[in-house]
Amino acid sequence: MKGLIIKDLLFIKSTWKFLIIMFIGSLLISVALGNYLLAICVLPVMLLSSGINTFQTDEFYNTDSYILSFPLSRKKIVLSKYIFTLIVLLVSTYIGLMLYFFIYLIIHPGFNGLNTDMIKQLLMLEFSAVFVNSVFYPVIYKFGCEKSRLVLLSIVMLLLGIVSIASVYINTQNVNLDFEFIVNTIQTYGVYVLGVFVSICLVISYFLSILFYKRKDY
Amino acid sequence: MNIEVINLNKKFKDFQLKNINIKVPKGKIVGLIGENGAGKTTLIKCILGAMFKNSGEVKLFDKRYNDSNKDDIGVVFDDSYMIETFTIKDINLIMKNTYKRWDSKLFFKYVKEYNLPTNKEIKRLSTGMKKKLEIITALSHHPKVLILDEPTSGLDPVIRSEILDIFQNFVDNKENSILLSTHITSDLEHIADDVIFISKGEIVFDKPLKEVKDNYIVLDVDKDEIDSINKKDIIRIKENRIDYQVLIEKKNMKKQYEKYIKNITALDDIMLLYIRGV
Numbered sequence: 001m002k003g004l005i006i007k008d009l010l011f012i013k014s015t016w017k018f019l020i021i022m023f024i025g026s027l028l029i030s031v032a033l034g035n036y037l038l039a040i041c042v043l044p045v046m047l048l049s050s051g052i053n054t055f056q057t058d059e060f061y062n063t064d065s066y067i068l069s070f071p072l073s074r075k076k077i078v079l080s081k082y083i084f085t086l087i088v089l090l091v092s093t094y095i096g097l098m099l100y101f102f103i104y105l106i107i108h109p110g111f112n113g114l115n116t117d118m119i120k121q122l123l124m125l126e127f128s129a130v131f132v133n134s135v136f137y138p139v140i141y142k143f144g145c146e147k148s149r150l151v152l153l154s155i156v157m158l159l160l161g162i163v164s165i166a167s168v169y170i171n172t173q174n175v176n177l178d179f180e181f182i183v184n185t186i187q188t189y190g191v192y193v194l195g196v197f198v199s200i201c202l203v204i205s206y207f208l209s210i211l212f213y214k215r216k217d218y
Numbered sequence: 219m220n221i222e223v224i225n226l227n228k229k230f231k232d233f234q235l236k237n238i239n240i241k242v243p244k245g246k247i248v249g250l251i252g253e254n255g256a257g258k259t260t261l262i263k264c265i266l267g268a269m270f271k272n273s274g275e276v277k278l279f280d281k282r283y284n285d286s287n288k289d290d291i292g293v294v295f296d297d298s299y300m301i302e303t304f305t306i307k308d309i310n311l312i313m314k315n316t317y318k319r320w321d322s323k324l325f326f327k328y329v330k331e332y333n334l335p336t337n338k339e340i341k342r343l344s345t346g347m348k349k350k351l352e353i354i355t356a357l358s359h360h361p362k363v364l365i366l367d368e369p370t371s372g373l374d375p376v377i378r379s380e381i382l383d384i385f386q387n388f389v390d391n392k393e394n395s396i397l398l399s400t401h402i403t404s405d406l407e408h409i410a411d412d413v414i415f416i417s418k419g420e421i422v423f424d425k426p427l428k429e430v431k432d433n434y435i436v437l438d439v440d441k442d443e444i445d446s447i448n449k450k451d452i453i454r455i456k457e458n459r460i461d462y463q464v465l466i467e468k469k470n471m472k473k474q475y476e477k478y479i480k481n482i483t484a485l486d487d488i489m490l491l492y493i494r495g496v
Contacts, residue, residue, distance in 0.1 A: 003316030007301070010312070014303035062299040068268040069293040069365075070316050073285045217269040 001072060004080035005087065008054045012047065012088070022046055027103075037118065040099045041125045044092030048129035051085045052136050056145045065218040078141070078209045082202065085133055089126060096122045120191045127191070127198045134198065134205035141212040219280055220244055220363045220395045221265065226274030228264055235260055235419045238274070242363065245392035247385060249410035249427070250399040251485065253493050257419040258399040259296070262367050265397075266293065279362065289318055292356030296368035298348055300355075302341035306334055309355060317359035328354035332380075346377040353381060357388065364388060364396045370405055378402075382409050403485035407431075415489060422492055427485075435471060436487045437464040437478035446474055454495030465491040 012019075023043050030039035058064045067077060100118060135155065139148040170177065221242035228235040235257045242248045250258050263269040265276050267283065276283040279290065300309065306329055314320040329336060332350045340348060349369065356364060364385070370378045386409055388394050400406060406413060406427065413430050415422040423430070439447060439462045451470040456463045465488060466475070480487070 003312045003314075006315055007312045010304060010308050011301060014301075057301055061301050062295065062297050063301060065263065065268045066293065066295060066299040069266045069288060069291065071286055071289040071318070072316075215270070218263065 001076045001080045001083075003070070004067065004072070004077060005084045008051075008081070008084045009087070011054050011057055012050050015050065015053075019043060019046055030103075036100075036103050037121055039103060040096055040118070041122055043099065044096040044122065044126055045129045047088050047092040047095070048085070048126060048133065051081070051088065051133045052140070054081070054084070055137075055140045059145045068218055074214050075210055078206065078213050081137060081209070082206050085130065085202075089130055092126060093123070096126070117187060120187065123191050124194055127194045131194075131198045131201055134201040138205050138208035138212055141209045141216065219277070221365075221397060222275075222277040222280070223261070223265060224275040224277070226261070226264060226276065227272045228260060228269065229272050233257070233260075233419060235264070238416075238421060240397075240414055240421070240424060242395050242397045244395055245389055246411040247389055247396045247398060247409050248412045248414060249403075249406035250397060250414050250416060251401065251403055251406065251489055252416040253489075254401065256416045258416060259367055260419075261416065262365055262397070262399060265365065266291070289359070290362040292359065292361035292364045294349075294352045294356050294364070294366045294369045296371060298352070300340050300348070300352065303339055305339055306336045306351065309340075309351070313355060313359065320359045322358075324360075325354060325358035328358065346373055349373055349377070349381070353384060357384070362394050364394070364398075366396060366398045366400075368400055368402075369398070370400065370402055378405060385409060403489060407485055413485065415492065417493055430485065430488065431483060433468050434483055434488050435466050435468055435475075436480045436483045436491065437466060437475055438462075438480055439464055439478045443478075447478075448472070451475075454491040456491055456495040463487070463491060463495070465495065 023039070026042035027039040030036045058067070068074075070077075072080075097119070100115075100122070104115075136148065136152065139151050142148075143151055169175070219241055221240070223238055223240045226235060226238040233255075238257075238261060240248070240250075240261075250261070252258050260269060264271045265283075266288070267276075267285075278287045281287060304312075310322055310325055313325070314322055326336075329351075332347075332354065334343070334347055334351055334354075340351070343351065349372075353369060356366075366385075370381055373381070382405060385396055385398070389396060398406065398410065410427045412425065413427050414424045425433075434453075437447070441461060444462050444464075447464055447466075448470075451466045451472070452464055453467060454465040464478070
């Protein structure tokens, strides 16, 4: 199992040039906008989204059927992907914090202390990326990378549809929403709620992935 | 017995493997031949657990198949399956964390022996180098069995010969064995002990290579002389533009057939007559 985690980490390593280019690009945009959230978050979020890329790479190089010749159960193969995701979550949080200190120490040498809102926003973005992974993984195990794009597009369209209907309902029914309260609540508790929600999603996603992968022919 | 497949069945919408029974004994190289789409790769994937069988049993080293005894199996597939942005050092790092008996020293000894560059990305290696890398990767955890699916396809004769030497050395200890699927039957004629011929998902024959070569004779008979061959003696016959190719058993050989004998009866001819003959 350790070998598979290393394989996926090595894959991320092999994309370092692309990651650096993305970071420099986002840093330039951040400097222009005067808001450094993008520069701080782009690398962590890109790292987390590479979990999905590892599936695509395995499929592209036919590595997925080769992996099944390894002395590992299918359950452990699935587990390796989830452990990899958690490792990347930890590493990307660390990188995000380092970038935060680095950027603010250079731009505001006098700055002393953490901007908790920024840290919360970083974590919320990361949790969102993990959530996307937890949706993607079982779908990929079930349908493969090619078909899963269509399935996920359908899910996104469905969610957009629900949001659109909800917003139309709110407008037509003149529902009075206290947006300031909502924003404040999200800023205060959002990261914790999202953290718990994503953890639950990840566990459900893991069991669904095992269920699908145990039945799949390669 | 290193590998034993008992009454294996695997159904797809348009194809099925039917009642496959094969044995790969210790110290032997068993060739699996058949046309493209005959079911060779499906059978190998069923043995490895990459595909689920509908019924039947796979035994490895006389034990029911399980994930832990895959430690004793080395695998090479037809298509390249190594992530091409990796280097040979990366492969070593992954494998030493995957196989209990991974031998880095042996791996790098092979790498040196076959002049493979350790720091180059795999995509920069030639086809022959990639195939050698796949084979030495399969060998470097001291497996007892190699399962090889078209390991020499797309390679030139010199590299093929080098690779066949590796396989022969592997079984020299009389404990190891190889299941080698190929449609390059000439490779098997040099190294295989037994040949399993599979066509349309069924085993046509499973015999020692010597017996196959000794028992069958291919005759090239002119069209106007075909009546001189007794129909009862014909196993398979294929009509060509100027003659007939006729497969008969050696025991049915008659004096009047001698003038039609081909110089060498190759496995290719036998396979072709079984597949395309009537």
